[in-house]
Amino acid sequence: MVRYNGLRVPLFGKKETASITYISHSGAVNRVDVPVGDSVMEGAIRNNIDGIVAECGGACQCGTCHVYVEPQFLDRLKPIQDDENEMLNTTASPRQPNSRLGCQIEVTKALDGLVVHTPPTQI
């Protein structure tokens, strides 16, 4: 529970969401609704889903939110930028053609139903 003393953080109205499914290396399936505009990394962290570490909190600094994207969704994602590309070459689990960093995938309505697999290790 939260006990506020003084100012209270304003709560925002219900946001549009997209359904994202995270499948862990051991096969655990978590399907959650993630607000549009959040990242795939945030969707996992805010729902306590294991398999994504996000040491840097989403600043594209650490390479610990590595995911494997179900191939049919790949062409709906924004292209990989240089930073992300370089970091994917140094992730703890090997890079695959469908590797992305979860912090760089912004959830949109078009990604409703997205399925990502988390790797055996992030560190």
Add this chain to the structure above:
Amino acid sequence: MSVVIVGAGQAGFQTALSLRAAGYLEPITLIGEEPHLPYQRPPLSKGFLLGKQAIESAVLRPEPFYAAQRIELITGARVQRIEPQFRRVILTSGARICYEKLVLATGARVRTLPLAGISYLRTHVDAVDLKQRLGEAAEIAVIGGGFIGLEVAAAAAVLGKRVTVFEMQDRLMPRCVSPVVSEFFRRVHGEHGIEIRLNSPASAPRADLVVAGVGVSPNVELAREAGLPVANGVVVDEYLRTADENIFAIGDCAEYPNPFAGSRTRLESVQNAVDQAKTAVANIAGRKESYRAVPWFWTDQFDVKLQMAGLSGGADQEALRGDPESRRFSVFYFRRGRLIAVDSINRPGEHLMARKLLASGAVIAPEQAADETFDLKTILA
């Protein structure tokens, strides 16, 4: 059994999170002085000032998380004193909270200058205020050419402001990076129209808005008044315990024996906050675990990503990998032939590699580091 955490910043929050992740079932109380839900500070001086990121997105977890995890979060509350002999903390409201283990994650506060009308940037409230003032100002003076000062300067320049940075030392970010990196950043800021004045004492510059980023001081008063040893931070051992075995101190407020520095250090970073929280939790759980994580830091200014791994203080040799002209390079730092740190500019892959090299204690020669045809991965293999 219960754990009380004083300070609801990155370190305090992570302690609560890691306790539950470790299967700890007893009550956890997280006490924060700020009125907001725990949040990340790095975006405040970057995406938020630029208007690219809403401040709400810096919140670490939404409110229902705390109830679901049975973490009692008390915001806007101040601990008045610790009574170690009774194992309890007393809030200014008079409330008493007993603990089995206490974690001090009290953080730090900005150093202020004896000048009126200056803005600082540390907290959510500071950031909202600074953003509004930035919007209303045309000419901005920044006192301090460190990370915060330069991030604010960069944001202001992107917003179209006329910016002057005053730094007391003869180069930018002098505490953290080598002269080649300082010079690179001086040029980048110059290219964006920012005037950099080095060797410039903090006087009262004339501008619509004056922002100072001149470092922080650790919040050690509670510990000191409880009789715990304090130096440049709350003194802890390698297990992050204070002189009282039931009280830990972590994050920006803690001074600990750092194997990378070879001395006692206090670091101010997300990495240090998060990793020390995890180590403290391991020790609360009874696994004796010493803190040995590789320090790393980052700053974003314009399109330049500077990432630092290790601690470069005390380096006696440097190797430059790549050409600063290309805006992508790293500086490898050595002490007595051993790699101690790497600063990477727009080379995030090399930064991740550097962290691995430092963590493994791998041996690399300066000539190898400077040779771009030499594949760093072969060292780890």
